Amino acid sequence: MIKEIQLRVSLPEEEQDPNLTKRAAAFLVEDASKINGVVVLRKSIDARKKVVVFNYKLAVYINEELPKESEYHFDYQDVSSAKEIHIIGFGPAGMYAALRCIELGYKPIVLERGKDVQKRRRDIKAINQDHVVNADSNYCFGEGGAGTYSDGKLYTRSLKRGDVRRIFENLVFHGATHEILVDAHPHIGTNKLPKIIQRIRETILNYGGEIHFETKVTDFEIKDQKIRAIILDNGHEMAVERVILATGHSARDIFHLLDKKKIEIEAKSFAMGVRVEHPQHIIDSIQYNCGMERPDLLPAASYSLVQQVKGRGVYSFCMCPGGFIVPAATEDGEVVVNGMSPSRRNNKFANSGIVVEINAEEDLRSFAQYGALAGLEFQKSLERISYTAGGRSQTAPAQRLTDFVEGKLSSSLNECSYQPGLLSAPLHSLLPKHLGSRLRKGFQAFGDKMHGYNTNEANIVGVESRTSSPVKIPRNDTLEHPQISNLFPCGEGGGYAGGIVSAAMDGERCAEAAVSGI
Template sequence: MKKEFTLQLRPEEAFDPKTFQETLLKKAGLSIDTEEAIGRQVKRSIDARGRQVKVNVKAELFIKEEVPPLLDYESTYQNTSNSDPIIIVGAGPAGLFAALRAIELGVKPIVLERGKDVRARRRDLASITKEHIVNPESNYCFGEGGAGTYSDGKLYTRSKKRGDIKRIMEILVAHGATEEILVDAHPHIGTNKLPVLVTELRKTILDYGGEIHFDCRVDDLIIEGDEIKGIVTQNGDKIKGLGVILATGHSARDIFELLNTRKVLIEPKPFALGVRIEHSQSLIDKIQYHCNGDRGSYLPASAYSLVTQTNFKGVQRGVFSFCMCPGGYIVPAATSPGELVVNGMSPSRRDSKFANSGIVASVELEDIPEYQKFGPLAAMKFQADVEKSAWKAGGETQTAPAQRMVDFVQNRTSSTLLETSYQPGLNSVDMRAVLPDFISARLAMAFKSFGQKMKGYFTNESQLIGVESRTSSPVRIPRNRETFEHLELKRLYPCGEGAGYAGGIVSAAMDGERCAEKLIATYVR
């Protein structure tokens, strides 16, 4: 017999397996010594709105019954070695899941990745941090697994209409992720575990006849009439297929330049720009959990989500937190020499003493009239200029410009900076000289507003580290809403974050699956 329960538990009741089992048995009216009953959690979320933190849990109790596995996913992969191929450009979540779905549908994927495999990427990431050397082909954005592999691993998404979220989660579990991601309301894998998972995804693609080529940058397109027939690599190799899924991520500026040069329709797209804000994790715990800064041994590092509207010169724009990383680190995410970009990451245990989050302001095209001369690349050119400004302010290395929060709002340069998780180091500057005026003004308004929402957030014991500029693609590659095919170039399927149709690991993975399905349904006989 199976019984279901909806419970509100204390943290120790929810997160300690033995205590949870005993609590569930008591709720069911059974002795804690009952040996023929096994309980498990199927959904879990933290509610920190009250003075006492509670954990909402949906649970199942199996009495004298075998417990079915939480994971019920069964793959339908086929050997595609001799099948006609499709080309997938990019081995991030969108590209990898497009490849897996193609294999399920009996079509061979050829995945082309400009960067290196996850293990080889590590050396290039170390070079950025220690030697301030940016490899434009292998960095935090480019390489196997995409930007998420060495940046974070958060799996929460609101994109419930784009595909089957549960299916994506179960595929991740089948390839090595913990079953906890099927339970937690805000699931997270951790940057330390993602490389192993990505390696297993690659293995499945190769085992079933797919191909993955690393150090394989796309430099041109093979276009005949109104159809794309294939691509040309940096070595001049021509690779053809039944169609091309373009899943290059939000930072492949050379691809956007190529599309523009080849007269393939692209559009400028609004995005968001700002800084990383870093607090001590104990301060965020104190605010969120209403404690003295010691959250205890059961609660995870606390997170936050903030948003406000700002009015600058009569124009309303939103400012919001982005990719909040509890117990995390700030990392250098530039993709070319001469620019400085920061991003956040968290290991699976979220055990760093720092908390960081992007705090970014919306940038609409009308905010940057002087860049309209660049046409569809207007927002991208603006983004690149801000990153160049940050690089110069940091000392023309990967040392990042920084300023304490209250100092920034009160328009004074910080005499000293705080300890930081950002390993390349910080340089104290006036961040208003780095950021455009309309961004600086909105951030200053937002920090004061956030301090009212989270008492203690607005403090000089936190600092801005800049710039956070790769929140989303500044270019959209338009596609048909029903077929997902490019509006003008047949057999081209713009996909994922780089095309402007996703915003994270799960939404990108779902978009990759959908693109593969649409391409195959239309062009594979």
């Protein structure tokens, strides 16, 4: 017999005795000797009250054998001689589209403008240490996409878009820990994700797929409302049957290419703002009521905040406890910041994007001449302002949080995890009024919700501009572009995902759609 139960275990109880089998036996009034084991189905932390509580959902095996293997199986087969599907981009959407193609008996041909994870490290080091941005190999572009070297959080609300569990099980199949299957907020960590991505690459290659790194798509040959060939930056043409476009939210050249060729694209809502960084002990103290020392059993605390300000949402985005702020620019002449966390989340800082919803009609009037690319041009304008305010390098403009809220320049800045360094700048006046004023009021409200959040010990760093794509590539019920019948817009770049998991699920869906009818 297998029984599912819910247990609430206080932090003191967990510290005293973490044995879940004993707790399950007591809860069920059952002889512990009859319980062959328990499987944790879900684990979360409730820190809303003074005493922190661990919530467990358990499957209790009473006189029943424990399962020996996962119910999920990935049936990869040799596709080296199979029909081809071309995939542009090798982030989560592209990777999972390729894996799904192999399962369905089709050969994926992946074209990735960036480098593999090993070579990509050198270019990321150059951004951090030398302020040199490689436009095709950086925190956004390269094997694994933006998630590889930026964080590895696996949060998603896209439960209706596919089987989330299947994506998680596939990550475990390729080397992720089983903890991601049970944690309420699963996270792999930027130090572990590259190895998993390398194993996914090996799976694709071992079963006959192709992956071409440092291969940039610059044009499409279109005839009879179909892409007949892909043109690469070296002039080579590749004949194609079906194309999955999974280039990510920062592939601006692709958006420009589609616009130039009169292939329909649309403006899409997005958000922009800044990244705020606190000493981790401050966030721990607020969330856990633990003073300066966090108990060993508790992870670095996170938070999620939202406030309506003048009709717009101001909210935390991509919160990274125990993490780092990183430079996410994709071209020289711009400064963009993002956040990441290692698997142990043991850095002494906590950072989060704090962003404001952008209303195209009201906020982008001065960019109206760019049509569907108005949001993209607005992004670029703020990134260039940040570049200039930071001293025309990857040094980022920053302020103490309290100074930003009060509207005054900071005479000095706090220590920060951002490796290229900070330069004091009046972000409160550099940001457009519709953005800066809402951020300031949002921070004030957050201080009321989390007492101690608005502190002189926190920095804000600009600019957090790549939360999602400002452009949507439309598609119909068959997931094809309404004009180009063999083009399948996919993932974050198409406007259909918002993170690793939702992008991976969309990649699988697009693969299934692309092979249909071939």
